[in-house]
Every structure is written in structure tokens, then in C-alpha cells.
Amino acid sequence: MILGLLGVGALGYAVIRVAFGYPESRYQSLTRADAALVASAAEAMYPAGGAIPSSGTDADLPAYLDRFLVASVARIRILVHLLLFLVEHATLFFPAPGWNGRSRFSALSADQRVAVLDGWSESSLFVRRLVFTTLRALLTLGYFAHPPVLRALKLAPFAIDSPVVEADLLYPRIGEHPDSIRLTRADLTPPGEVTPLRLDGPIRADFSGSNE
């Protein structure tokens, strides 16, 4: 009887913990819980201020990860969802400091989240380090996809006009029919002297910040 009640209680707690209290999701692939986890991890991993003013929140990492998952094959999507679920709920086994340390990751304070992430990154268990590295890799890819971050580091991509080569007469853009190729042999870029890019040269328009 007591065991039964405990079992029902545990089940009820699990359902509430996993399914309730998350804001609506506006994403194609990220669930509400995924989005909450990514947003809270992003804030802890990349706080505002310092040499790079943008924060993980400014970089809208849930939107980036959603785009990444939409572009990925099903197996990767499943693995990433599992990873996010694991980090969100592993506080049950690897709690943050403080009385509420076993709450969901996304419900912890910023300091607690940093402590949890440090615990994963410095763990003696290889698997925990691997989970951390993968999560950080995903967040970092998204953080750097935010143009102001690359601009702050002076690492924005160069503006490059691609020359027209023979292959451009052969292949259309992915998904398009070759009829869409408008180039002819007359458009081929003649061989000539090629100059190295210059560090003070122009950067790609979508990274220049003029339209932000």
C-alpha cells in the first residue's frame, strides 16, 4: 500500500517535472522544455558584458538550435533532444548547490546553472564531460552565428565575389533545375592575377551590421 502510494507520487512528480510549467514554444523542432533549457543554458554560458557585449540571450540560441535541428537528419534530432532532456533533469542526480539544487536546470538561478555546468565540464566521468562538450559546442555554434559576436572579435567573414568557373555552368543551386543556370561561357572569369584578401578589406554584407 505504502509502496503503491510512493509509486503514484513519484509518477505524479515525474509528469509534473517533465511536462508542466514551461512557456509556449514558437519553434519547429524544439519542444517547450528544450527551448527553456537552451535559453537558460545560453544565459549561463554566455552572460552579458565583457569584451564581447552580446549575451547568449541576445544571440537567441533557441532559434539557432531550432534551425540547426530542422537542417539535420532525424537521428541527430533525436540525439539532441535526448541530450537536452538529460541536462534538464540530471540535476536530480548531480544537483546544484542550494536547497533547491535538484530543480530542473532551467528553473535554477544563473549562479546555480554555472555551477552545474562547471560540474559537468570538470567531472571525472568521461560521459558527463562528453555531454557538456556537446551542449557547449551546440551553444557556441549558435553564439558565433550572431553577427555582433564575430564583429566584436573582428572575425567577420570577408566579402568575396566568387569568380565564375566551368562548374558554375554545370550545377544549379541545390533543388533547382539546370534551366535556372543563366551563365554562359562568355561569363567565365578570365584567368588573371589573384590578390590576397586584406585584413582591412570589406566584410560580408550580412555581417556588417548595417541592417541591424
Added chain:
Amino acid sequence: MSEAPTETSSAAGGSVSVFAQYDRDIDEEVDVVVVGSGPAGAVVSKELAELGKSVLLIEEGPPFVPEEFEIDGGLSMARTMREGGLRATSGTTMPTMQAIALGGGSLVNSAICNRTPDFVLERWCADYELSRTTLPDLEPHYDAVGKFLGISPTPENVQGARNLLFRDGCEALGYTSEPISRNVRGCRGSGECFTGCRTRAKQSMDISYVPAAIRAGARVLTSVRIEEIVADRRRVSAVVGRVVAPFTGKPSYQVRIRAKIVVLAAGCMATPVLLQKSGNLANRSGQVGENLQFHPGVAIMGIFPDPVNPQFGATQGYQSRQFLEDGFKLETLWAPPAITAVRLPGSGQALKDRLADIPYSAIWDAIASCNRSLGRVKAKRGTLNPTLSWHLHPKDIPILSQSLWVLAEIFFAAGARTIIPGIHGVPPEMHTLGEAEVLRTRSLKATDFVLGGNHAFCTTRMHGDPRRGVVNEMGRCHDLENLFIADTGIFPQCPSVNPMWTAMALAHREAHHIAEHL
């Protein structure tokens, strides 16, 4: 199948077909069908087409034009790499990337071209009962490929500081170093080889060998995945598969190509899976999928007092072959900033402070010859993606530790103020060579290293003895007289240097051998 009357066709009858053109099942007959358009398959196709054979080159991935290159490392990997670039071995966990694109790995690689050293080829010949695979045997094939692709040393004006600092560090220590030879024409130093060369300087197969094959009359089907090889006891008769949508892989029309000769060049991971899925074909030796080797790579980031501006410079412009006989090769490296940043330790403000050091940084890596560290490629149900297992042998660990130590030496000799080795079990940052001593004195475990393994070999290895290898030294399967393999799976051991040029030289030789016997 409808073929558009556009310039996708050549005067000699060559053509390329893309996904949007397919509107029915495909059933054709040719002299030679080549599966896979990476460095090996592209060379075989062009050579055989030029020798007058009817050639059909089949590639699962799409062709990429510069507008399709994603500068963002994550999205780029999701589009150009198998399993979104997140493929990894089990056993010793190590990420390993294989491209899915016209041109295979050459689309995303750094174009580094090295001839396999004499001592390695001599060992191959001695240990694998080969008689015609010495350096003098391969020289004419290296030369032919080198001439076609314009392989030449990286000029100084596109090296950039992060490559030249490596040279300076080596010089200060008396270590040899040299500008890397690459299959590049007119590099501008964008450092973007990994996400696709927007300047069209890199002579990846899609803009070099494949157009030449088409010019010579070869036909190319992109977005077609071969799923099975049809064979009776001694001969293969056809390959069958499906048209697949780019990125999603969603299958549609059936494809059946009958051929006198089938050449598998689907890569070291995919070829053994195809053979296993085709009734364990060509496997009387039991070696299909076995002996998987990599050049496991480790890297160190060094921070310099003055700006390095690492965004400028050839992606990988300098190397040292000084330690090849000790089991490792050293090179400079650059990747999209996001991927570079992934290796920095910590989180929160500490991590952001480290990111701010990237403009002052250079990354140099070592690739190791770990001949004792073996793995296996196995087909799994319902997919052509393999199960990969691989174990870093404890006796190979000192090679990695030693290579990290030498990299640390070079960094400090070049004037670095800090190095970040990015491995577990040692301090995250080191500021003097004395502090870096732990890299060679501490006994490290396989799981302490952050490894990467993008050079993969040996899963259908060549061997003079049919009981111990899958193909002979011309790439012909011992068990089936008209089935050839050309990708890096045929290497009997790791080559100790970047493999692409050797894969192409062997493919060049194989094509001429096939033509003689067709």
C-alpha cells in the same frame, strides 16, 4: 530520365544530372560505373572517360555552388557532412567526418597534399606482400595528379601570421618545416576551406576532376544512393539504388546500372557497409570492415601577446614532417571561429574572456600514426550509416603526448604567452614550457584527449595474400574479377601523412589498369 538541353551536357556526350531533373526510374548499361565522387572516384572517372570508356559516376550528395556554402560552422556541417558532422566512434570516442557532396571530402578539406613517405610505402610492401607500391612505382601517378590539380607549395603572401609563427617556432628550435603543398590555384587566404572555398581557388573534385570527366564524356548522376551490388559467384553485374532528396535523403525513383566493371569509391566507411549489405560480398578473407585506422589528431591553441588575426591566411599553410618516423606530423590549422571556440575550457564570464583571446591565437595540430589502434565498420539495419568502433591502443598514447609536448615547445619558441591544450587531467592553461612538462610526464588515458579522426583507412585493405586482404594492389577484389575498390579503405595501413594525394595516385593507377583489361 530527362536530360536538360543545357550546358550541363558536354560535346563529348558527358552530362551531370541533379535531383530536380529526375522524373522516372533509371535503368542503364555502361562500361564502368563508379560509386562515389570523392578524390578516388573522381580521378577514376576522368581517367577512364579520357581513355574512351563509357563511364557513369554516381554520387549520393548534391553539387554545391558558392551561394550554398554556409559560413556558419554548425549549419555547414549539417548540410555537407554525413550524420550532420556528429558521427563518432564508440570504444574510444572520437568524432570523424565524412562529406556527402559532389566531390566528397575534397569539398570541405584543407587541400593538403603529401606524398606518402618512402619508409611507409616500403613497410606496406614488406608487411602486406605488395610488389608494385613503392614510391618510384607511384611517382608517375602522383605527378599526373599533381600536374592536373596544380599542386604546389602555399605562397608566403597568403600564409598569414598564424602559419608563419609556426615556421618561426620551428626555426628557433631547429625543427624542419615547410609551406604545405595544396591542390589550389589562386588562394586568397580566406581560411574557409572547411565550409567551402568561395574564391574557387581550391581544386576540389567538383570543380576539377568531375568537370574534366564530363568533358571527356562521363555522365554523372548526383543525388543517387547506391544500396546494393548485384553479383553471382565470380562477377558483379549491376549496382542498384534510389534517387534521394538532398539533405533529407528521402528516397524516390529506382536506379539500376548494369556495368562490365564496378568501382566502389564510396569512402572508407560506406564501401564496407555496401559490401556487407550486398550479402557480405568480396569477403572470403573476413577483412571487409576490419582494420579501421585513423590518424587521430590533437591540437593546442596558443595565445600570443600581439594580434595574430587568424581569420586571414591559408587554412592550413605550414607543416613539419620532422617527426614522421616518431609517429606524428605537425601542421597549422584554422576552422570557422565557432568550431575553434568549442575547444576553449570553462563557461560563463571566464569562457567569454577566453573567446576574446581568439584574435591573438593560433591553433596547431598533430596527426598521429597509430597503427596499433584498430577499429571496425559494421552495417546496421535500416540505414547505410555504419556502426563504428575504434580503440586507442595504450601503446599509441605516448605518441599523442609527445606530439602535444612538441607543439607546446614550438608555441613557446614562437613567443606564445599561454597555451590551451584542451585535454583533461592537465591544467587548462599553461604559461611556460616548464608548466607544459606535464604533457609528456603525466600518464594520460585515452579519454583524456580531445581527438578528431578525419583521415580513415584500411576497411577493405589491399594485401597480396587473398586470405588476408580484400583487394590486390591494383584495387581489384580478390573474390570478384570485375569489382574494384578505389577509396582510402584500400590502404593497408595509415599513410602517416594526409591521405588525399595518395588516394588519387592509387586511383589514377587503378583506372589505367582497368582500361588495359576492359
